[in-house]
Amino acid sequence: MPDPVVTVNGVSLERWMRDEYAYDLKNQIFSILEGRHQKQTRKAVLSDIDLEIARGEKVGLIGANGAGKSTLLKTICGILYPTSGEVSVTGNIVPLLELGAGFDPELPVIENIILYGVLLGSSRKAMIEKVPAVLQFAELQNYGSVPVKVLSSGMAARLGFAIATDVRPDILILDEVLSIGDEHFKQKCRRRLDQFWHEHVTVIVVSHELEFIRQACDRAIWLENGRIAYDGPARETVGRYLATIERQAMEAIASLR
Amino acid sequence: MTGNPSASAGSRFYELVHILTLRNLKVRYRGSVLGIYWSLLNPIIMTAVYSVIFSATFQRYYQGSALRYALAVFIGLVAVNFFSAATTSALPALVSGGLLLNKIKLPPVIFPLSMIAAQSFQLIVGIVPALAIITVLISRTPYHVLLLLLPITALIILTTGVAFFVSSLYVFFRDIPYLYELVTFLLWLTVPIFYPVAIIPEQVRAFLWINPLYPVIESLRQIALERATPDFLLMGIAALEAIVVLALGWLVFAANRRKFMDFV
Numbered sequence: 001m002p003d004p005v006v007t008v009n010g011v012s013l014e015r016w017m018r019d020e021y022a023y024d025l026k027n028q029i030f031s032i033l034e035g036r037h038q039k040q041t042r043k044a045v046l047s048d049i050d051l052e053i054a055r056g057e058k059v060g061l062i063g064a065n066g067a068g069k070s071t072l073l074k075t076i077c078g079i080l081y082p083t084s085g086e087v088s089v090t091g092n093i094v095p096l097l098e099l100g101a102g103f104d105p106e107l108p109v110i111e112n113i114i115l116y117g118v119l120l121g122s123s124r125k126a127m128i129e130k131v132p133a134v135l136q137f138a139e140l141q142n143y144g145s146v147p148v149k150v151l152s153s154g155m156a157a158r159l160g161f162a163i164a165t166d167v168r169p170d171i172l173i174l175d176e177v178l179s180i181g182d183e184h185f186k187q188k189c190r191r192r193l194d195q196f197w198h199e200h201v202t203v204i205v206v207s208h209e210l211e212f213i214r215q216a217c218d219r220a221i222w223l224e225n226g227r228i229a230y231d232g233p234a235r236e237t238v239g240r241y242l243a244t245i246e247r248q249a250m251e252a253i254a255s256l257r
Numbered sequence: 258m259t260g261n262p263s264a265s266a267g268s269r270f271y272e273l274v275h276i277l278t279l280r281n282l283k284v285r286y287r288g289s290v291l292g293i294y295w296s297l298l299n300p301i302i303m304t305a306v307y308s309v310i311f312s313a314t315f316q317r318y319y320q321g322s323a324l325r326y327a328l329a330v331f332i333g334l335v336a337v338n339f340f341s342a343a344t345t346s347a348l349p350a351l352v353s354g355g356l357l358l359n360k361i362k363l364p365p366v367i368f369p370l371s372m373i374a375a376q377s378f379q380l381i382v383g384i385v386p387a388l389a390i391i392t393v394l395i396s397r398t399p400y401h402v403l404l405l406l407l408p409i410t411a412l413i414i415l416t417t418g419v420a421f422f423v424s425s426l427y428v429f430f431r432d433i434p435y436l437y438e439l440v441t442f443l444l445w446l447t448v449p450i451f452y453p454v455a456i457i458p459e460q461v462r463a464f465l466w467i468n469p470l471y472p473v474i475e476s477l478r479q480i481a482l483e484r485a486t487p488d489f490l491l492m493g494i495a496a497l498e499a500i501v502v503l504a505l506g507w508l509v510f511a512a513n514r515r516k517f518m519d520f521v
Contacts (some may be wrong), residue, residue, distance in 0.1 A: 016519040023520075025430035078362040081515050095361060102357055106284050118276040119361055121269070 005171060005202050006053040006076055011085035013075060013226075014042040045071045046226045049085070056200040060213035060234055062241055063223035069206045072223065073173055076204065091170025091202075092121060096161070103156065105149035109140060112148050116163045130166055137192075138162035139185075158185055165192050172196055174205040214238045270364065277371035282378060293383040300334040307451045318453035328391055329478055333450035335384045336474050340416050341441045343376035347420035348427050348434060355521030365517055366510065369424040373417050385409060392481040401480045407492050408476040415469050415499035418506035425510045428520050448474055469498035 021040065022028065031037045046068050053059055061069045074080045075087055077095050102116040113134050117127035135141050138158040140151075148156060174193075196203065197216070207213055213220050213234055220237035222230045229244075230237050286292035307330050312323045319325040347369040351358075354368035389402045427433045448470045454462065465471045472495035479487040 016516065018520055021520070023429065023431040025426075025432050025436065028430070074359070079359065080518055093362075102361070104280055104284065106287075107280065111280070111283065115276055115280055118272050119357065119363065123268075123272055124276055 003055045004052040005055045005090045006051075006204075007086075007088045008049050008051045008072075008076065009086045009088075011046055011049045011075060011082040011087060012044065013046040013071060013080060014044050014083045015071075015080075017041050017043050044226060046075065046082070049226075049228060051221065051228065051231065053202060053204065055202055057219060058197065058203045058217045059205070060217035060220040060237075061204065061206045061223060062208075062210065062213060062220055062238065063229070067223040068226040069223055070175060071226075073175060073204065073206060077173060089171065092167075093171045093173060094120060094164060094167050094169035095173040096164045096175070103148045103160070106147055108145045108147055109135070109151070109159065110144045113159070113163055116160070117167065120164060120167050122167055134159070134162045134166055137166070137188075154182070154185075161189055165196075169196070169201060171202045171204065174203065174207075210238050210242065270367070273363065273367045274371050274374060277367055278374040278378070281371055281375035285375070293379050296338075296379055296383045297387060300331055300338060303334055304331045311451055315451075315453055318455050325395075325482060328395065328482060330451050332388065332391070332477050332481060333448065333474050335388070336412055336477060337445050337448060337450060337470060339376065339380050339384065339412065340419075340470060341445070343373050343416045344419045344423055345434075345437070345441070346376060347372040348423045348437060350420075351424045351428050351517060352431075352521050355517075358518060358521060365514060366421070369420045370417070373413070373420050376416075377413050380409070380413070388477070388481055395482050396480065396484055398484055401487070404480045404487060404492075405477065408473045408480070408495055411476075411492070411495040411499040412470075412473045414496075415473065415502050418499070418503035421503075421506035421510040425513050425517070428513070428517050444468055444470060447471075450474070466494070469495075469502055472498060 017040065028037070049072065061072065063069055071080065073095075075082055076089065077093050078087070078089070102119045103112050104115065107115070110131055113131050114124060114127040117130065117134075118124055122130070131144075135144055138155070138161070140155060140159060143151065143155070148159075151159070203217075205213070205217065217234040219232065220234040221228060222237050222241045230240050304327050308323065308327045312326045316323050316326045319329060350368040350372045351365055354363075354365070357363060358365060358368075385405065388405055392401045392405060393399060423433065423437055447465065447468050449457070449465070454465070454475075457465070472491050476487065476491050476495050479485075479491065
């Protein structure tokens with residue numbers, strides 16, 4: 001593949017199971033003393049993933065809940081470390097995950113713009129200069145000194161989108177965030193994303209809106225139980241995925257009879 | 258992974274710790290700079306109470322001076338208060354940063370570190386000037402003010418090490434705060450803060466050195482209250498214990514670094 005910006009090489013990832021974990025030192029000590037201590041187990045979330053993504057490619061990730069889509073995104077972002085295998089990335093990644101996680105509700109909007117921007121990779125100095133542009137895009141010019149907790153959830157989402165997309169990414173990661181605010185702001189977001197779409201920015205998007213994947217992406221990867229079930233042109237991957245779901249549904253109905 | 262590809266990993270790390278430290282300070286003081294001086298109020302009141310109750314009994318161990326007793330108590334209190342406040346605020350730092358750690362690639366250590374940095378700023382701006390004034394007035398040896406920085410640095414290093422340790426434990430055991438409260442109370446009680454070392458039985462006195470706060474506080478007292486050249490061996494022990502605690506704290510933190518993500 002010419003010029004890959006993301007290379008995932010034989011990646012497997014196991015995570016510690018925390019749903020059975022007690023988070024309690026007292027209980028752990030007692031259970032060891034009483035000889036009923038259970039060792040923590042790890043569960044494979046990704047198995048043997050190989051993929052390369054070229055510069056400017058728009059890739060959709062599809063699959064059922066729990067198939068490992070978000071885990072794969074986090075591994076590409078460098079948030080999670082693969083148990084085996086390698087991930088290499090060229091260029092800066094900007095994750096547009098659930099917006100607003102970086103906000104401190106007590107601090108004013110301007111402070112939060114600087115904080116969130118630095119967390120996403122800018123310098124403090126650069127963010128101070130960007131404050132007016134971010135406020136303008138989010139249409140919050142009159143709210144600069146108001147604490148974020150006073151903003152409505154729609155306003156906070158607008159702010160998050162404005163900051164995250166102000167950093168110029170080489171690779172943009174989208175995890176189901178395309179419906180923000182009212183119709184007017186949605187259009188504005190779409191225009192900004194379209195701009196990325198045209199400007200050779202590599203985009204990796206997780207979505208359950210298959211129609212969107214089919215239309216907007218060049219390529220789609222279907223994950224099932226932590227493995228790549230199919231990797232190819234978006235139209236084809238979505239088609240196969242839908243066909244399998246339909247067949248499974250039919251079989252389920254048949255088995256009920 | 259940085260916004261500006263030319264920015265080195267070092268400057269990125271500095272930017273992150275700096276912005277989080279600013280946030281911690283802003284959240285605490287809400288724009289009032291004088292807030293920092295509130296941190297003096299607690300040790301002043303406590304010193305007054307201890308003086309009223311104990312100074313008649315204990316001042317003979319302090320050259321018969323009630324003032325010297327009060328100042329020794331004050332110095333002990335500010336050091337121990339810094340240690341407990343800073344480690345207690347750093348304890349939940351990894352867990353409360355967990356949401357961010359799951360969204361953006363960030364080095365986990367910036368969360369406890371920025372808590373310690375905010376508390377250290379408060380120590381340096383609020384407490385150290387008070388100690389410097391005491392040093393000039395009582396030791397009457399101006400260069401002792403500079404020497405104060407040695408045990409203060411040891412105190413910050415020591416606190417950072419403990420912060421690494423307790424913040425990583427809290428990821429796995431959420432009942433740690435109750436236990437840690439007991440530990441800080443024991444540390445507080447086993448350093449001679451409001452009582453003189455002389456009243457401790459000889460056989461037990463050697464155990465004082467296990468508490469790494471002891472050489473730090475004794476060193477601060479010598480520098481601030483004595484005219485004589487302070488004991489550099491004592492300062493060396495304080496520094497050594499601090500470095501050992503930092504190394505152990507970091508080992509525990511680093512060994513669990515990748516596991517944090519599955520539990521926060």
